[in-house]
Amino acid sequence: LRFHPQADLADLVAKGVANPKMHQPLNKLCAGDRLPLTLYWQAMTVWETLLASETWSPRLGDLFRAIRDTGSSDLGRHLTVLGATWDELIAAWQAHCAEKYGAGK
Numbered sequence: 248l249r250f251h252p253q254a255d256l257a258d259l260v261a262k263g264v265a266n267p268k269m270h271q272p273l274n275k276l277c278a279g280d281r282l283p284l285t286l287y288w289q290a291m292t293v294w295e296t297l298l299a300s301e302t303w304s305p306r307l308g309d310l311f312r313a314i315r316d317t318g319s320s321d322l323g324r325h326l327t328v329l330g331a332t333w334d335e336l337i338a339a340w341q342a343h344c345a346e347k348y349g350a351g352k
Contacts, residue, residue: 257348259288264341264350273337277322296336296343303329 253259263269270289276282282290297303306329313325326332344350 256288260292260344260348261350263288264344264348273340274323274333279320279322292344292348293336293340295347296340297329299343300339303331306330 269285270276271286273293276286276289277293297307309328310325313328314320317324319325323333326336341351
């Protein structure tokens with residue numbers, strides 16, 4: 248997306264966050280299952296949220312090691328590595344989407 252940005256991405260994210268039918272609860276989205284193309288925007292914005300966080304970004308290496316060591320990419324199993332709760336991640340994700348994409352405005 249950095250090199251080939253999607254023209255309507257901000258609109259897609261704003262509509263997706265606002266409409267519960269267009270997104271999944273984060274604990275389901277991040278359960279390590281395959282995602283349909285229609286949810287790639289949401290997965291991308293979750294990663295943007297983690298990368299932008301002064302608290303969570305430095306711990307991503309530990310997260311990747313935990314995923315490797317357990318063989319599971321279910322984020323719920325690894326939230327403690329980040330020092331996060333689902334409620335904190337959801338709030339940060341919503342705030343990120345609002346700030347960057349105008350979601351919820």
